[in-house]
Amino acid sequence: METFSFSATFILGFLDELPPRVYLASWILLICLALFCLLGIFLISKRMISNYMQRRDRYWNAQIVEIMTQFMVRMDNADPADSLRKTVHEFEQLPFKKAYIRQLLYKQVINYHRNFTGNSADKLRDLFRKLKLDSLTEQKLKSWDSSTKIAGILEAAEMQLENLSPVIERLIHSKSSEIRIEAQTTYIYLNKHHSFHFLKELNEPILEWHQLILLNLITHIKLKELPLFSTWLNSSNSSVVELCLKLVLHFQQFEAQDKLIQLLEHPDVKIQSLSIKILGEFEAVKAEESLVERYALVDDKLKVEIIHALGRIASGKQLNFLLEAVKSPVFEIAFEATQALQNHGEPGISELRKAYLLAPTITKEMIEQVLA
Amino acid sequence: MKILIDYIQLFFQEFIFYYALAVMFSYVIIALLSAWEMRRYLHKNTPTDYRNLLVSEFAPSVSIIAPAYNEEPNIVDNVRSLLSLHYNNYEVVVVNDGSKDDTLRQLIMAFELVKVDFAINTRIKTESVRGIYRSESKALERLVVIDKKNGGKADALNAGINVAKNDLILCIDADCIIEPDAVLKLVKPFMDEPVRVIGAGGVVRIANSCEVQHGRLVKVHMPDNLLSRFQVLEYLRGFLMGRLAWSRINGLLIVSGALGLFDKDIVIKCGGYSTKTVGEDMELIIRMRKYMHKHKLPYKLVYTPEPLCWTEAPANLNVLGRQRNRWSRGTLESLLMHKDILFNPKYGTLGMLSFPYWLLVEWLGPILEFIGLIILVTLIALGLVHWTYSLILFAMVYAFVLVISTLTIIYEELSYRQYTSGRDLIKLWILSFLEPFIYHPLILYWEIKGNFDFLTGKKAWGKMSRNGFR
Numbered sequence: 005m006e007t008f009s010f011s012a013t014f015i016l017g018f019l020d021e022l023p024p025r026v027y028l029a030s031w032i033l034l035i036c037l038a039l040f041c042l043l044g045i046f047l048i049s050k051r052m053i054s055n056y057m058q059r060r061d062r063y064w065n066a067q068i069v070e071i072m073t074q075f076m077v078r079m080d081n082a083d084p085a086d087s088l089r090k091t092v093h094e095f096e097q098l099p100f101k102k103a104y105i106r107q108l109l110y111k112q113v114i115n116y117h118r119n120f121t122g123n124s125a126d127k128l129r130d131l132f133r134k135l136k137l138d139s140l141t142e143q144k145l146k147s148w149d150s151s152t153k154i155a156g157i158l159e160a161a162e163m164q165l166e167n168l169s170p171v172i173e174r175l176i177h178s179k180s181s182e183i184r185i186e187a188q189t190t191y192i193y194l195n196k197h198h199s200f201h202f203l204k205e206l207n208e209p210i211l212e213w214h215q216l217i218l219l220n221l222i223t224h225i226k227l228k229e230l231p232l233f234s235t236w237l238n239s240s241n242s243s244v245v246e247l248c249l250k251l252v253l254h255f256q257q258f259e260a261q262d263k264l265i266q267l268l269e270h271p272d273v274k275i276q277s278l279s280i281k282i283l284g285e286f287e288a289v290k291a292e293e294s295l296v297e298r299y300a301l302v303d304d305k306l307k308v309e310i311i312h313a314l315g316r317i318a319s320g321k322q323l324n325f326l327l328e329a330v331k332s333p334v335f336e337i338a339f340e341a342t343q344a345l346q347n348h349g350e351p352g353i354s355e356l357r358k359a360y361l362l363a364p365t366i367t368k369e370m371i372e373q374v375l376a
Numbered sequence: 377m378k379i380l381i382d383y384i385q386l387f388f389q390e391f392i393f394y395y396a397l398a399v400m401f402s403y404v405i406i407a408l409l410s411a412w413e414m415r416r417y418l419h420k421n422t423p424t425d426y427r428n429l430l431v432s433e434f435a436p437s438v439s440i441i442a443p444a445y446n447e448e449p450n451i452v453d454n455v456r457s458l459l460s461l462h463y464n465n466y467e468v469v470v471v472n473d474g475s476k477d478d479t480l481r482q483l484i485m486a487f488e489l490v491k492v493d494f495a496i497n498t499r500i501k502t503e504s505v506r507g508i509y510r511s512e513s514k515a516l517e518r519l520v521v522i523d524k525k526n527g528g529k530a531d532a533l534n535a536g537i538n539v540a541k542n543d544l545i546l547c548i549d550a551d552c553i554i555e556p557d558a559v560l561k562l563v564k565p566f567m568d569e570p571v572r573v574i575g576a577g578g579v580v581r582i583a584n585s586c587e588v589q590h591g592r593l594v595k596v597h598m599p600d601n602l603l604s605r606f607q608v609l610e611y612l613r614g615f616l617m618g619r620l621a622w623s624r625i626n627g628l629l630i631v632s633g634a635l636g637l638f639d640k641d642i643v644i645k646c647g648g649y650s651t652k653t654v655g656e657d658m659e660l661i662i663r664m665r666k667y668m669h670k671h672k673l674p675y676k677l678v679y680t681p682e683p684l685c686w687t688e689a690p691a692n693l694n695v696l697g698r699q700r701n702r703w704s705r706g707t708l709e710s711l712l713m714h715k716d717i718l719f720n721p722k723y724g725t726l727g728m729l730s731f732p733y734w735l736l737v738e739w740l741g742p743i744l745e746f747i748g749l750i751i752l753v754t755l756i757a758l759g760l761v762h763w764t765y766s767l768i769l770f771a772m773v774y775a776f777v778l779v780i781s782t783l784t785i786i787y788e789e790l791s792y793r794q795y796t797s798g799r800d801l802i803k804l805w806i807l808s809f810l811e812p813f814i815y816h817p818l819i820l821y822w823e824i825k826g827n828f829d830f831l832t833g834k835k836a837w838g839k840m841s842r843n844g845f846r
Contacts (some may be wrong), residue, residue, distance in 0.1 A: 024766045025393050027771040034398075036775035043782040045806075050789060053800055151419055158425070213568035219434045248448055250434065335497040369495035376493045 064098070064105055068112045071095060076116075079127050088127070092134050110137045111214040115280045116164055129163055138165050145171050152187050161190040169194045175373045176202050183307060185214040189221050199227070203244050210243040224253050234260035258286055263364070265294050277309050284313025293318055296325055308340045315344025320351055327355055330367060340372045381760065397519055399737055400776050407783055409621035413789055416624075416679055421564075426557050430462040436543065436566070437465040438559055438637070439538030441531050442550040444470055448477040452486040454550050459593025463559040469536045470550070472504075474526025483521050485667045486505045487514045500648035503527035504678050508539065529633070530649035530656040537648055540640060549634045549833070551688065553583055553593050556686035560627040562637040565678040574664050575638045577631035578684030579615040581794065584691060593686050595785055598800040603696060606815035607689040609807050613784045616681060616791070622677035629665075629731035631677065635655035635685035640717045642667060654715065654835070655706020662714045662731075669723050683792055697822045704742075704826025705834070742823040745825060774812055781808030 018031050071094045078087040091163065099105055113135070117128045119296045132138060144156025145168060151263035160168045164248040172194065175187035188210075192199040210218070234257060245267070252260045264286075267279040280298075283291040295310050302310070311329055313321050326348075329341035355374065429435065440458055442452055449471075458468045472480045483489060494508035503523065508607060509521040533547050543568065543829050555561075558578060566573045583598035599605050622628045631638075636657065646663045649656045661677065668675040690696035711734060720727040720734060755761045785804055788794065796802055 023765070023769075025389060026768050028397075029769050030395075032397075033768060033772040033775050036779050038644065040775060040778050040782060043779065043786060046780060047786050049803075055798070071753060118559055151422065152525060164757075209570070211568045211570070214567075216429060216432060216434050216567060216721055218431045226429070253580075323844070335499075339495065339497070366495060369493065372493040373495045 012204065026200070026358050038310075060104075061108060067098065068095075068109055072112060072116055072302060074126075076124065084130075088134055089129055091131060097266075103274075104138065106137075109135065110140050113137060126195060129134055132163050138163070138168070141165055142168060142171065145175075150180050150183055153183055157183070157190050159188040161193050164194065166194050167313065169189050170197045177205075177208070181208070181211065181214070185210075185217060188214075188216055192218070193221060193225060200233075200236075203239070203248070206239075206241055206244055208239070211252035215243070215247045215250065217299055219250055220250060221255070230255060232259060233257060234263050237263045237267065242275060245272075246278060247271070249275065249282060253278075253282045254283060255284055256286075261286060261288050261291065264288070265291050268298050270295055272355065273303075273306065277306055278305065280309040280313050283376065287317050289317055289319050290316050292319060292322060296322065299325075304334050304337060307334075308336045311337060311340040311344050317349040318332055318344075320348060320354070323348065323351060323355055326352070328358060330356075330363075331358055335366070339374075340369060342374045346374045379417070380769030381399075381758065385708075385750055385760065387751075392744060395744060396773065397535050399741060400773075402733065402737060402774075403780055406617055407780065410617045411782070413620045413624035414681055417620075418791060419590060419655065424564075426560055426790040430557055430560055431464045432678075433464055435463065435465055435560065436563060437467075438463065438544045438546050438563065439467050439469055439536075439540030439542040439640075440546045440548060440559075441533055441540060442480055442548050443473050443536065444475065445473045445526070445532070447550055448475070449480055450477045450551060451479050452482050453591045454517070454641075455483065455487070457517070457553065458548075460556070460591075461554060461559055462556040465542075466559060467520060467541065468521065469487065469520045469540055471522045471524065471532040471536045473524060473532035474527070476525075480521070480523050481588075485508065485518055487516050489519075489520075489521055494539070496538050498538055499537055499644045502531050502535040502538065502545045505535060507747045507772060511603045512679065528651055530651045533656075534648040534651075537643060538642060543640050544637055545640045546635070546637045547633070547642065548636075548685070549687065552580075552634045553588060553591065553832045554635065555682075555684045555686075556592070558635070559637075561680055561682055561684060562635075564677075565680070566637070566639075569676055571674045571679065573641045573678055574675045575611045575628075575631050575636060575661065575667060576680060577619070577628075577678075578680040578682055579685045579732040579754065580632050580685045581612065582611055582689045583686035584689055590665065596794045597796075598795060598803050599689070599691075601691045603693070603815075604689045604691050605807055606811055607804065609697075609781060609811060610815070610819075611689075612788055614780065615679075616787045617780070617784050619679045620681050622730060623677070625729070626723055627725040627733075628674055628677040628679060629661060629730045629734055630658040631661055631679075632685075633681045634687050638664075648718040653706055653709040654702045655710045658706060659710040659713060662710055662717070662726075665726050666714065666717065666723070669726065673714070682789060689818055693818070696818075697825075700819060700822035701826040701829060704823045706735065706832050707739055707828045708827060711739060730751075739805070742820050743750060745820060746824050768820060777812050781805075805845070 015034075019027055021255065022030060050181065071091060075091040078090065098109075100109075113128060113132050117125055117132070120128060141156050141159050143165065144152050145160065147153050147156065154174070157172060160172060161166075169191065170186050172190050174189055175183050178184045178187060188202065191202065233251040233255070236244050236248045237252075237260065239245050239248075249264075249267075251257075252264075261283070264279045264283050265288075267275055268283075268291075270276055270279070271306075276298075280295065283295065292314065295313055299307060299310050307329075311326065314326060323345070324340045326345050330338055330345065332338045332341065343357065345356050356371050356375065360368060361373065392813075440461075442454070442458060443453075447454070455468065455470055463530060470483065472483070475606060486513050489509035491507045492510045496505060496508075504525050506523045506525065509523065511517065511519055518541060520537055522535050524532065527535075536547075537545060544563065546559060546562065562576045562578060573713045582604055583593060584601060584703045585597045586593055587595040587597070601701055619628060619630070633656065642664050643660070647658065648660075650659050650663070654843040665675075665677070690699050709753045711731070714731070717723050717727045717731045719732060723731070751759070752766075780806065785801070787806070791799070794802065
């Protein structure tokens with residue numbers, strides 16, 4: 005203690021004699037040195053603790069995996085109830101009350117479940133419940149930390165914990181967009197009936213990324229009853245309309261055609277664009293007139309979409325309109341019109357051949373490319 | 377003479393001292409901002425399960441543009457690797473920029489390419505295109521090869537942009553290794569930000585000594601070569617600290633030329649890459665940002681702290697020197713081309729923070745350091761140096777550099793922890809002690825030389841030879 009006190013007095017005495025700039029530099033130096041030592045200790049101890057934990061987890065994971073493997077093997081040969089009882093008993097022999105071992109087991113069962121389907125996945129879910137691991141998921145859902153909450157939502161979806169559906173429903177309108185999207189996705193996943201009613205009440209925007217996640221889920225799970233997504237095309241929330249339009253297209257809900265024609269005048273350009281695209285994909289002949297009418301009122305990007313749609317519909321009634329578009333000075337419009345005419349088959353191709361004779365070089369190149 | 381020396385001493389004591397303090401303060405702010413941004417990113421993205429989304433048909437389409445010049449030895453492997461990225465909707469546009477070797481023939485043979493009729497929408501003027509090639513194989517329909525007259529990297533990228541059919545363009549270096557899920561991770565900011573994202577970049581890492589199989593990085597190692605090792609530390613500091621912090625305040629001035637995803641519409645409206653500078657990546661970003669400000673369009677440039685791209689760092693002094701010389705010239709050219717931005721409040725963060733930072737810290741820093749060194753040597757020669765004070769000042773800067781480098785290593789350790797071996801971690805930490813004495817003086821020399829070459833009108837790119845991955 006005395007040595008420390010003497011050193012401190014000496015350093016402070018030395019510092020006091022320095023000119024102001026060097027005095028300031030000395031203090032910065034001392035702070036940096038102290039910080040450097042602390043950071044160094046943190047870095048080394050972090051790595052050492054992490055290595056220790058890895059070793060410890062490896063040991064317990066090996067034991068857990070062994071029991072799990074036996075469970076998977078027994079499941080095919082023995083009575084399922086007996087197999088489950090035995091496995092639960094074996095797990096209870098581990099120091100199961102230790103939180104980290106319970107966490108490891110929790111992670112392992114979920115991990116196994118992720119890699120199995122059918123009967124094996126069902127049995128793993130039974131095991132999960134029998135070990136009362138779902139209580140950990142519930143705890144996570146109630147956590148104040150949003151990352152933990154999200155992890156809980158994802159795990160509830162993975163283990164199909166339908167009993168937690170009411171807790172998840174409350175998170176659908178969460179202020180955090182990350183929680184909201186995962187809650188919406190899981191809610192749809194867990195409630196195969198009437199799982200879309202929340203779309204009606206949704207005021208928050210569904211960002212494109214969230215739409216991608218929802219679309220991916222909705223188009224991959226087996227819904228017991230597929231709703232008519234055109235129901236929500238009148239929503240005042242543009243992102244809900246956008247999502248539903250994509251779903252209308254994916255599930256080929258032709259009933260939505262009239263609403264799609266109305267949406268051509270929607271104030272949101274993205275929705276106009278999607279509606280045009282879907283009408284084209286549906287080959288909606290009755291939309292042709294409306295599309296041609298809109299053509300003069302929209303920007304070049306939408307013009308290209310309209311021509312593309314007319315090319316998909318290819319009723320043969322718009323050949324002259326398309327031939328005019330081939331002459332457009334805008335490359336994208338002219339090129340799309342050339343392709344649209346080619347989509348019409350022989351009548352369109354013959355018009356293109358005639359146009360070729362009088363066309364400027366760039367149009368000739370386009371026609372050559374399209375007809376090649 | 378005495379008066380002159382007094383003035384020089386005063387300048388050295390006053391201006392350089394306070395300048396150094398200001399620079400150190402800016403680094404502290406940058407370190408704090410990057411920690412904040414890293415935390416936010418990890419918090420937001422850790423739960424994301426990319427596996428199901430990678431092949432989603434609903435993900436936006438992307439055109440990958442890879443310029444190639446004399447890449448004969450690796451081009452086929454590199455293109456194969458690009459064709460096997462984990463993403464559903466993308467095309468690969470390889471631009472053979474008038475290679476003098478057999479790059480084109482290798483591509484034609486490996487991918488059964490044939491010349492096709494193609495109407496090019498020349499929205500950006502480039503050197504003449506000799507032909508467009510596509511594969512006869514249906515499985516390779518996403519590959520397009522452009523053969524054009526040599527015009528440099530920027531010109532090749534512009535030719536690729538003219539041919540690209542999708543709204544998002546990923547500009548890459550053909551000799552880089554792209555992580556299989558990189559496209560989706562770069563596309564994400566374009567879909568989950570409430571404002572228009574005009575560009576996104578990811579962390580570029582050093583692949584020297586790493587194990588590579590069939591164009592894929594399979595194991596990360598610390599480079600064997602000391603020079604490359606220093607670059608590991610330098611890249612970590614630059615990407616995990618610098619760019620991330622600027623991304624936090626939407627002040628990014630550069631997205632690495634090795635990997636950058638852009639909004640094609642804005643790139644075209646800005647006139648594409650400039651062929652008048654060797655720092656085309658930085659210059660394009662400044663021009664895109666200026667365009668958005670000019671048209672009062674809200675926008676964002678985003679940086680992803682994930683390691684998405686691996687590049688081979690120069691492993692010998694000559695090549696590294698040429699690279700750094702070019703970077704210095706590129707920075708100076710870009711800054712001079714857009715000098716009207718400096719302290720111009722019209723450009724917001726760009727004009728008041730990022731641009732001044734690049735000019736006063738990134739560009740001016742090495743010059744002042746060099747001048748300071750000359751003055752120091754002069755004062756030593758004249759016996760006018762107070763050794764104790766000088767050592768304290770030097771120790772302050774050295775200790776500060778150690779803190780920043782250690783902090784960078786901690787960021788890496790807490791985030792993506794690519795160097796799993798404890799030995800690699802220690803090597804990296806030891807490097808931070810050596811860097812100010814060995815690597816930094818070299819970089820300083822090349823930066824000064826780059827500035828000198830700029831003044832003497834040197835425009836060449838500089839030959840970059842690579843050893844290839846192991």
